[in-house]
Amino acid sequence: MAQFANDSFSDTEAAISAVAASGNARALPIVQALQDGRLVADPATKKVYIKENDGKVSDAVTGQAVAPSFANLGNVRLNNRLRRSVEAAIGGLTLLSADPARRLQAAQSVFRSRDAAALATIEGALEKETDASVRRAFTQARAAILLAAPDAPEASRIEAIAAIRDRGDQDALALLTGVAADPSPRVAQTAQAAISSVQSRLAMWSAAQNAWYGISLGSVLLLAAIGLAITFGVMGVINMAHGEMVMLGAYTTFVVQEVIRSSYPGLFDYSLLIALPLAFLVAGLIGVAIERGIIRFLYGRPLETLLATWGISLILQQAVRTAFGPTNREVGNPSWMSGAFELGQITITYNRLWIVVFTLAVFALLLLMLRYTSLGLEMRAVTQNRRMAASMGIATSRVDALTFGLGSGIAGIAGVALSQIDNVSPNLGQSYIIDSFMVVVFGGVGNLWGTLVGAFTLGIANKFLEPVAGAVLGKIAILVLIILFIQKRPRGLFALKGRAVEA
Secondary structure: HHHHHHHOHHHHHHHHHHHHHHOOOHHHHHHHHHHHEEEEEOOOOOEEEEHHHHHHEEOOOOOOOOOOOOOHHHEEOOOOHHHHHHHHHHHHHOOOOOOOHHHHHHHHHHHHHOHHHHHHHHHHHHHOOOOOHHHHHHHHHHHHHHOOOOOOOOOHHHHHHHHHHOOOHHHHHHHHHHHHOOOOHHHHHHHHHHHHHHHHHHHHHHHHHHHHHHHHHHHHHOOOHHHHHHHHHHHHOOOOOHHHHHHHHHHHHHHHHHHHHHOOHHHHHOOOOOOOOHHHHHHHHHHHHHHOHHHHOOOOOOOHHHHHHHHHHHHHHHHHHHHOOOOOOOOOOOHHHEEEEOOOOOOEHHHHHHHHHHHHHHHHHHHHHHHHHEEEEEEEEHHHHHHHHHHHOHHHHHHHHHHHHHHHHHHHHHHHHOOOOOEEEEOOOHHHHHHHHHHHHHHOOHHHHHHHHHHHHHHHHHHHHHHHHOOOHHHHHHHHHHHHHHHHHHOOOOOOOOOOHHO
16 A cells, blocks of 8 residues: 555556455455545555545545545546556456446446456456346456457457457447457458458448437427428418427426526426426417417418518517527426437437427327317318318318417427427527428428428438538538429428318
């Protein structure tokens, strides 16, 4: 232990090795304290101490609380080489832990450090291991050590290459690339074959990751466009203020979270559930007011509706700037939407996953509403033939108002979801209005299934084009493809029958 107090990197390295090899119960806390920057030493007395997380100081050897002279204490320094030694030591010390998660973490540390001193411990732990995932990690750590040792037998190195190939990630590829120049022709040939196998697997996982990103983007586009598909399909109104309904939903979420933070902090995890109906009501009521106050006087005049709704969007943006300021507002993620997990080589964040689930749930509820409610029946009738619906006693003006309110309300709850992945600012809606129109036109005006297929098709195509052409050129390519597609199918993928055809 006295070597830690010498302020010498070589002495510290020797001390790390000796402490790790001792098998003493205090070895792991000492090395972990060194890794965390909590190991301090007195050069005069050669005493070593650990600064605990609660601010107290304990003797590194005994673990008992002490009160040393802080004036003489200095942190035991580390450099990059020593940090690797510390990581390897911690890995070796936790390989025999009773906790499978600790053993798995230790095996991963040994895999990265490839410390030959841990080989005997790894092999001993491998014989006793019963957990399949931990056993696989031990096997890969042992293989990494053998491949890093130039004097390992050829048969052992070939066996190790097979274990690393089965791991199949970027770390495995980097390790195999270093072995590909091995002096042994058999080892080099086996490594080359393993590299090809890993590269093929990584290419498939990369395609799967891009597909997930595309599904995630498609769900965002669907959520933003689904309300527009309803209003555009039933009313034929080009609503340029639709993006501002999304923005109002996001700001409703911000207000709800601010109230919860200041008055009911224990309810923060439920903030989004509280914000959803409020955002629907706020955006929906404003949508009804816009339809009753302005749009109903402009039916049959698409250019005027476009200009009027564009003016409304500017008014709403300025109103929000006046009320909340022009800067971005912070909307936090509840605990159940924070973090990520890995599925194979794919990383999936919980907020994106929940947005996909939420989008599909909204889509399913909307389909059920259109099919099994009287409002849905009237909306479908007006969509297919407005004059015939009016002659059958349907109050088309009431349907128009409720439809516009419904579409705006759905845009509002889209804003709740988008507040979790985008900046909440007065310009939030402008980021999605053009993409929403692209989705609606591509899928088929007024057709919800077309909107679903169009959103996910454009989202996935965009994410596959981005790595090749870049984000900007990718969007341009998508726009060009849509223009060419509309030339062949002016009514989109799924054309409505009825009023849209008659027109």
